[in-house]
Amino acid sequence: MRTAGLPSPARRRARFHRAGRYNEGTLDPLLSRIAAFAAHHGLFPPGARAGVAVSGGADSVFLLHALAALAPEWSLQLVVLHLDHALRSESAKDADFVRELAASLGLPAEVHREEVGRAGDNVEQAGREARRRFYAAVRARERLASVATGHTRSDQAETILQRLLRGAGPTGLAAILPATREGVVRPLLEVDRAEIETWLRERSLAWREDATNRDPRFVRNRIRHHLLPHLAAEYNPALLETLAGAAAIARDEEAYWAAEVARLAPAALRSEPGAVFVDTGAIGALPRAAARRLLREALRRVRGDLRRIEFGHLERLLGLALQPQGAGRLSLPNADVMRSFETIRITEPGADPRRPYERELPVPGRTELPGSGAIEAELDGFPAGTAVGSAYNGNEAVLDWDLLAGPLVVRNWEPGDRYRRAGGGGEQLVKALFQEARVPLWERKHWPVITAGRNIVWVQRFGPSEAFAAGPHTRTILRIREIPGAG
Structure with a gap:
């Protein structure tokens, strides 16, 4: 990463206090949009303590400035979180940048270093898992209501395309949610990356540039720098807005299905420690769309989440549930599936091994x-x-x-x-x-x-x-x- 030189803390604080408001004290339009989005989705309860995940990049630096400007009105107490993945020689400088930025805003910072490996594309997944563990640990220790991340409308568009390319089903269109079960919130989902960089430049606020964000070995980078610009230039100049709109519609659909699954689940699913049992007769009596949703819920109960579960996995599981009779087995990411008679059992891999006695x-x-x-x-x-x-x-x-x-x-x-x-x-x-x-x-x-x-x-x-x-x-x-x- 590289950065323009940081100004002195005193000049930085003065510049920040001017950053979010006009002379009359009115919130600027971009921050107003963020405030409206956060209020609509209930992301920050008044008086709560919230973590702010800051890598040092433009999106997360903007996020920190935005929340610091909004914190007094919401009585928010902010804690800055930074995880050094130890993947690059400059990662320690990124951590120093975040520490200084947090100090300049008068905020506490939790900075942690964890090596996540160097296994090609797998490093992206390893990094995500490391951040989730870090956020969860700090959230529990510091009693944070949530951890805010800097995902933007640009990230939303990239995620939708990436998921569709690898065969995700309709649920994949919901892409990045405003809030997760794990307490992660994303207040920037209606803001484009270009808007953020313009906002920071107009106020002479520095950020770090990560060269790996242009590395073509990573699929997301190829989508960001090649596929999205091509589609926008050749087919739809408002592509980001179009994809974000599709994601919003899909989120509404997800909210409906969450309530419907909760209504249907008692007749079809039975949970025990370490296992979920599926009544194939109940599944077979439902429309395929509802059956698929219940099977997703069964997997979620066992695994804790649905990461790495794709549409094809669900179709295999649905096929096993709908076959007229017999037994069968499936091995899915972080889940073992077995059917016997009219019941399917889903467990974590290797759960309950045979122990001769x-x-x-x-x-x-x-x-x-x-x-x-x-x-x-x-x-x-x-x-x-x-x-x-x-x-x-x-x-x-x-x-x-x-x-x-x-x-x-x-x-x-x-x-x-x-x-x-x-x-x-x-x-x-x-x-x-x-x-x-x-x-x-x-x-x-x-x-x-x-x-x-x-x-x-x-x-x-x-x-x-x-x-x-x-x-x-x-x-x-x-x-x-x-x-x-x-x-």
Whole structure:
């Protein structure tokens, strides 16, 4: 970056106080537009503390001057935030520039350095993630209501084109929102970059120039310096305004869909810690547009955001939800998807891995299971010749203790396991029982069975083996009680 020399702090403060107002004290037109936009979207509650993200570039320098001019009327307390990405030799000078600028305006500054890597285009994503972490940390520590960034109408236009080029759906047209769930606000979305630079030059206010903003290796730079100017020159001189208008319409559509998704979600989505379950029957009964929105919401609940989720990802997920029957899997950015019967489960990658287990079952005692839940086992005397009733009532089984030789072992189900359950006819594979009972695939991996030697004597939900179930000649009963988990 380079900059014109900064004036002395005293001259800078005097120049700033003249920057935002005419002689009569009237707010200048550009700042008036920003104030109206911020008020319309409720970006700055009166009396709040707000962070201002300042890189040193023209947009963020203007943002700081604008908010400092508006702060007295809104009773805002401002804190300047700067993250040095340590990517260029001049980055330390950028940090010094921001510190001096903040001091000249009498504002506190939080300056942090974090190396974000040098992996080609990935450095852009790494930088964004580093800034988000930094803003969130300072916001929590300083109790800031929001963090303002210098995104402009020019950035809005670039973002819309970039998203459309990579296949974003209608939601992509909403582009940069005035405010996010994470507390980031963008008060400059109705201001062009050219207007900002003119405003700063007219007031002799300096900023830093970053040479990487012209590096053609980055897609956004090619859009900014080549595609947008070409489209404006050849097709629509008011292209920035046109794209910003499309984004505003799309934001209104998003507001409608947010309310509609909130109304529809209870019938179609179920959230548990680390997972969201989708009812494919409920999804299939909806118009595709609504179904797609609910699937986006399911992904957002699991991931926390929808970054890197593109229209094509949603179409694959929608296709899995709408197929008539069967199972399937998808791997999406930061999300694993599995369908079993009429349910789709979405989790973070690698969540809830299969953990084989095998341990002796204490009698009496309670055994916690790796998946969830527990098994309680206890002995109970039973007079011979007394009718025992059902050997299994849905969550409690009774077995003949005297028929069980050797220690009892509880382990997870394994492919090939088979047994003859009490009252169930012939011998069956446990997998076949899963199919009959429509047990989802993700519930099976930790499914407990109890063995005595080589014999399976009990399977969760399906009860005791015919050969070991308590009967009229049983003297001592082993009670196996299933304790459901929180999930």
